[in-house]
Amino acid sequence: MIPQDPAKLQAPSASSRRRKRGTGHELRGVVIRVATDLLARSGDVDALTMRDVAAAAGVTPPSIYRHFPDKQALVRAVIGERFRDFTVALNQAAEGHENPLARLEAMSHAYVHAGLRQPGHYRVMFSAVNAGPDGLGLAKGTEHPGAASFRALVDAVTGCLAERGTSTQAMPLATGLWASLHGIVDLRITKPEMGWPNTDLLIDNALAAIRSAAT
Amino acid sequence: MIPQDPAKLQAPSASSRRRKRGTGHELRGVVIRVATDLLARSGDVDALTMRDVAAAAGVTPPSIYRHFPDKQALVRAVIGERFRDFTVALNQAAEGHENPLARLEAMSHAYVHAGLRQPGHYRVMFSAVNAGPDGLGLAKGTEHPGAASFRALVDAVTGCLAERGTSTQAMPLATGLWASLHGIVDLRITKPEMGWPNTDLLIDNALAAIRSAAT
DNA sequence: TGTACATCAGTGAACGCGCGTTCACTGATGTAC
DNA sequence: TGTACATCAGTGAACGCGCGTTCACTGATGTAC
Numbered sequence: 001m002i003p004q005d006p007a008k009l010q011a012p013s014a015s016s017r018r019r020k021r022g023t024g025h026e027l028r029g030v031v032i033r034v035a036t037d038l039l040a041r042s043g044d045v046d047a048l049t050m051r052d053v054a055a056a057a058g059v060t061p062p063s064i065y066r067h068f069p070d071k072q073a074l075v076r077a078v079i080g081e082r083f084r085d086f087t088v089a090l091n092q093a094a095e096g097h098e099n100p101l102a103r104l105e106a107m108s109h110a111y112v113h114a115g116l117r118q119p120g121h122y123r124v125m126f127s128a129v130n131a132g133p134d135g136l137g138l139a140k141g142t143e144h145p146g147a148a149s150f151r152a153l154v155d156a157v158t159g160c161l162a163e164r165g166t167s168t169q170a171m172p173l174a175t176g177l178w179a180s181l182h183g184i185v186d187l188r189i190t191k192p193e194m195g196w197p198n199t200d201l202l203i204d205n206a207l208a209a210i211r212s213a214a215t
Numbered sequence: 216m217i218p219q220d221p222a223k224l225q226a227p228s229a230s231s232r233r234r235k236r237g238t239g240h241e242l243r244g245v246v247i248r249v250a251t252d253l254l255a256r257s258g259d260v261d262a263l264t265m266r267d268v269a270a271a272a273g274v275t276p277p278s279i280y281r282h283f284p285d286k287q288a289l290v291r292a293v294i295g296e297r298f299r300d301f302t303v304a305l306n307q308a309a310e311g312h313e314n315p316l317a318r319l320e321a322m323s324h325a326y327v328h329a330g331l332r333q334p335g336h337y338r339v340m341f342s343a344v345n346a347g348p349d350g351l352g353l354a355k356g357t358e359h360p361g362a363a364s365f366r367a368l369v370d371a372v373t374g375c376l377a378e379r380g381t382s383t384q385a386m387p388l389a390t391g392l393w394a395s396l397h398g399i400v401d402l403r404i405t406k407p408e409m410g411w412p413n414t415d416l417l418i419d420n421a422l423a424a425i426r427s428a429a430t
Numbered sequence: 431t432g433t434a435c436a437t438c439a440g441t442g443a444a445c446g447c448g449c450g451t452t453c454a455c456t457g458a459t460g461t462a463c
Numbered sequence: 464t465g466t467a468c469a470t471c472a473g474t475g476a477a478c479g480c481g482c483g484t485t486c487a488c489t490g491a492t493g494t495a496c
């Protein structure tokens with residue numbers, strides 16, 4: 001979202017000198033790192049170009065193809081890594097809270113704050129239609145890279161209903177909460193010029209349905 | 216989202232024959248109509264090409280530039296029209312309900328159903344970052360084309376709190392409801408492969424915070 | 431210890447493509463006399 | 464009523480650009496003898 005000279009991102013370890021024999025795989029990590037960085041700024045997969053990635057990594061474009069068959073594979077790798085981090089952030093937030101509702105509240109805050117801390121990544125992960133199994137060229141039957149993070153949310157909601165319901169009944173509530181949290185993050189990102197109410201208050205309201213179902 | 220031969224959209228009135236003198240402005244309407252149709256299918260402004268629009272309108276690309284200075288102006292015209300229809304749909308749904316909460320419920324359902332009936336349009340209106348004032352090249356000080364629809368929602372929420380609060384207090388609740396409804400629509404569009412709970416149930420849960428504040 | 435050779439990270443130049451947009455034009459239509 | 468002309472909707476061809484990707488290659492590095 002903030003345009004900046006991609007050359008400024010150049011990974012120091014990759015500049016000027018060629019890697020030694022047998023260490024070519026290092027470039028793979030560098031490429032993922034700079035692509036992650038570029039996507040954080042643009043929030044748009046289409047705005048990511050192999051040329052920019054190469055320049056930021058300090059190599060020429062053909063070098064990238066030693067490690068990724070095409071751009072889609074590179075994007076898939078970045079998105080997969082972002083979702084893993086996202087899921088870890090949700091679960092870490094839940095840790096240390098015994099009360100199920102407190103756990104869910106902590107996860108909800110973590111969801112929104114993770115999204116707002118890296119809006120570009122959030123958009124790439126959630127708002128691109130082509131982030132679905134088809135668009136990313138995932139093998140058939142492969143689950144969506146964000147499936148684990150959604151399961152974490154469903155489990156937390158199920159915990160709140162533990163003595164009163166099953167996970168089947170938790171699904172609509174969890175999906176509704178997810179929609180609310182997603183809406184908060186997505187709208188704040190796309191409409192930053194609006195006067196936004198306090199985020200914590202919005203999250204609190206988003207939990208209203210679950211709170212009343214759990215008590 | 217569903218690729219299809221754009222030629223199939225060709226407006227009959229524009230095909231094969233040139234318009235008579237003085238009726239050139241008719242093409243403007245045709246262009247908006249076919250662009251609207253193409254955007255409904257793709258849901259992506261970047262996927263809209265002037266060449267496709269021209270082909271669907273039954274003319275060559277330069278003809279479009281007689282009526283729109285550039286692609287951005289065409290997209291702006293389409294989005295403006297879509298938002299006007301969207302606002303009308305919300306207000307029409309509210310009509311005929313005296314009870315403020317019933318009005319708000321009706322509007323909420325209209326919001327989601329309008330979005331799901333034309334997912335491509337919804338994405339173009341709400342999910343494109345460049346739909347904001349900057350990206351659309353709107354004159355400075357011009358409000359977002361969707362501002363009126365949001366105001367309608369805020370007013371309906373204010374009505375629910377009539378004797379208990381002011382519109383200042385309504386803002387966080389209205390924003391939260393908007394985020395929920397947007398999240399429901401956006402996620403259903405981008406993750407159609409998920410097993411989705413009943414939409415009306417989700418909307419009902421989204422209204423939980425307002426319902427408990429209004430009673 | 432020296433030398434020929436295989437390996438492999440990375441390059442320079444180019445490919446074909448589709449895009450928004452511009453240019454100079456054509457030819458039917460209406461109007462002035 | 465006929466004719467010269469201005470108007471204007473629309474065209475055909477091309478522009479410059481940036482993109483993903485491919486190709487044949489280079490030259491430093493490690494290894495085998």
